[in-house]
Amino acid sequence: MYIALISAECAPIAKAGGLGDFVLGLARELVRCGETVEIVLPYYDVLDIAPLADLQVVYEQLRVPFHNEWITCRVFGGKLTEVNCLFIDPQSVHGLFQRRRIYGEQDDAERFAFFARAVLEFMLQSGRQPDILHCNDWQTGLIPVLLYEVYQALGMNRTRVCYTLHNLGYQGRVSETILRQVGLDPQRVMTADRLRDSQDGRLANLLQGGIVYSNFVNTVSPRYAWEIQHTEQGMGLQPLLNTYAHKFGGVLNGIDEEIWNPELDPLIPTNFGVETLPRKALNRQALRSRLGLQTVDKPIMAIVTRLDYQKGVDLIAHGIHDTLAHGGQIVLLGTALDPAIAAQFAQLKQDTAANPDCHLELGYDETLAHLIYAGADLMLIPSRYEPCGLTQMIAMKYGVVPVVRRAGGLADTVFDANYSDQPFELRNGYVFDELTAAGLESALRRALGLWHGYPEYFWQLRVNGMRSDLSWRRPAQRYLAIYAQLRATV
Numbered sequence: 001m002y003i004a005l006i007s008a009e010c011a012p013i014a015k016a017g018g019l020g021d022f023v024l025g026l027a028r029e030l031v032r033c034g035e036t037v038e039i040v041l042p043y044y045d046v047l048d049i050a051p052l053a054d055l056q057v058v059y060e061q062l063r064v065p066f067h068n069e070w071i072t073c074r075v076f077g078g079k080l081t082e083v084n085c086l087f088i089d090p091q092s093v094h095g096l097f098q099r100r101r102i103y104g105e106q107d108d109a110e111r112f113a114f115f116a117r118a119v120l121e122f123m124l125q126s127g128r129q130p131d132i133l134h135c136n137d138w139q140t141g142l143i144p145v146l147l148y149e150v151y152q153a154l155g156m157n158r159t160r161v162c163y164t165l166h167n168l169g170y171q172g173r174v175s176e177t178i179l180r181q182v183g184l185d186p187q188r189v190m191t192a193d194r195l196r197d198s199q200d201g202r203l204a205n206l207l208q209g210g211i212v213y214s215n216f217v218n219t220v221s222p223r224y225a226w227e228i229q230h231t232e233q234g235m236g237l238q239p240l241l242n243t244y245a246h247k248f249g250g251v252l253n254g255i256d257e258e259i260w261n262p263e264l265d266p267l268i269p270t271n272f273g274v275e276t277l278p279r280k281a282l283n284r285q286a287l288r289s290r291l292g293l294q295t296v297d298k299p300i301m302a303i304v305t306r307l308d309y310q311k312g313v314d315l316i317a318h319g320i321h322d323t324l325a326h327g328g329q330i331v332l333l334g335t336a337l338d339p340a341i342a343a344q345f346a347q348l349k350q351d352t353a354a355n356p357d358c359h360l361e362l363g364y365d366e367t368l369a370h371l372i373y374a375g376a377d378l379m380l381i382p383s384r385y386e387p388c389g390l391t392q393m394i395a396m397k398y399g400v401v402p403v404v405r406r407a408g409g410l411a412d413t414v415f416d417a418n419y420s421d422q423p424f425e426l427r428n429g430y431v432f433d434e435l436t437a438a439g440l441e442s443a444l445r446r447a448l449g450l451w452h453g454y455p456e457y458f459w460q461l462r463v464n465g466m467r468s469d470l471s472w473r474r475p476a477q478r479y480l481a482i483y484a485q486l487r488a489t490v
């Protein structure tokens with residue numbers, strides 16, 4: 001099967017968060033299963049080309065219609081380990097992907113709408129007919145719309161679309177001008193059952209368009225799939241997701257165990273596994289020295305995250321204070337796009353600067369993230385909503401016990417040490433329900449108490465997490481079954 005994975009991110013070359021991990025992890029597993037995979041991304045100026053082999057121009061003079069003009073693009077090809085990647089590089093006066101970052105620009109909608117049109121134009125002009133276009137999030141929502149409305153009539157009628165929703169908090173609600181720019185007729189597609197936004201009828205909703213026009217839609221955990229159909233977590237899309245329940249499901253993500261594996265990880269000072277778990281202490285020490293924390297008999301509570309409303313930033317701040325007050329150390333690595341959140345954490349960093357048990361690192365740092373997973377004992381994830389969540393899974397692989405809110409994929413992967421109905425060997429963390437300070441404290445203090453009072457039991461929780469199967473093997477089989485079902489309709 002020939003699968004094109006279309007995305008705004010891919011780890012480690014263009015990663016802002018979990019979407020990047022998803023794309024690389026799934027692609028690599030599909031290649032291992034013998035499938036032909038191409039990842040298609042914009043050619044960002046911030047693309048880290050170092051891990052790419054054989055990077056070269058593979059297509060010149062790709063002319064893409066956009067907003068009454070033709071934009072000429074080059075397409076680069078390269079290999080990221082065993083996976084082929086393609087990069088669309090528009091020669092436009094607006095420097096669409098020359099912004100020193102992946103997202104956060106005022107014209108993001110226009111940038112990714114252009115990308116959507118360019119991907120299909122490239123497929124058409126280069127004679128590609130993928131069996132499956134696997135699109136992700138709002139940035140690629142126009143691809144199934146354009147395929148159906150424009151490109152099928154031009155001959156691309158064997159291709160089917162699988163569309164994965166990683167985050168309903170970002171739906172791509174945009175002016176209908178964008179539709180005209182990519183060559184769609186707003187009169188035709190701006191209807192309630194197509195792209196017209198249900199909350200603001202003047203806007204087009206690109207995520208909604210992707211859901212309506214794709215052959216199959218999924219999100220990244222069974223629990224989040226249920227939540228967005230049946231609770232306000234659907235953020236306005238509940239009726240639509242119920243209408244399309246027959247082509248909707250939840251597939252839990254995996255993690256790439258070649259990248260996230262404490263036994264092999266080249267980015268950590270000391271490798272370790274279940275049998276050599278005491279060696280984790282050397283990483284804890286390295287983490288303390290790197291960040292200037294004192295050496296004391298306290299567990300390290302880590303937080304590695306985008307600092308975003310979704311992640312429960314107020315509870316993160318509360319959790320920092322509560323951990324410090326109850327015998328723990330704190331290490332936070334976080335990026336904030338929102339200026340108010342950035343200011344809140346800059347202040348918190350200043351307020352805790354003199355505390356030898358606390359270090360807040362505001363920024364994005366892949367290498368430090370690996371050291372944190374290797375050295376930490378606990379990880380705090382108090383999300384408001386969490387489609388899947390990779391940090392709890394990575395944490396568990398590194399013998400870190402997660403403390404999480406019962407939401408989305410966190411509920412599907414973390415089982416409470418005291419209250420879960422799972423057998424003991426599957427219990428791997430601490431879970432709370434209420435999105436309140438008291439809710440968080442109930443789990444956090446049990447976790448800290450266990451570390452201080454019952455080290456053998458805490459050790460067992462670490463081991464349970466390390467032994468769980470969080471790989472891409474099972475999820476990739478689920479996607480292959482979905483693709484096969486879609487191909488059967490050709």
Ligand SMILES: Nc1ncnc2c1ncn2[C@@H]1O[C@H](COP(=O)(O)OP(=O)(O)O[C@H]2O[C@H](CO)[C@@H](O)[C@H](O)[C@H]2O)[C@@H](O)[C@H]1O
Nearest residue numbers: 017018019166305306334335363364365369387388389390
């Ligand atoms: N400051 C920083 N420095 C270095 N590394 C950092 C970092 N901040 C985050 N990371 C890394 O980025 C990834 C984040 O994973 P999450 O699952 O939390 O993703 P996110 O919410 O971005 O993605 C969305 O998509 C994913 C994939 O489907 C879903 O799991 C998730 O629920 C959904 O919100 C992890 O690999 C983490 O280590």
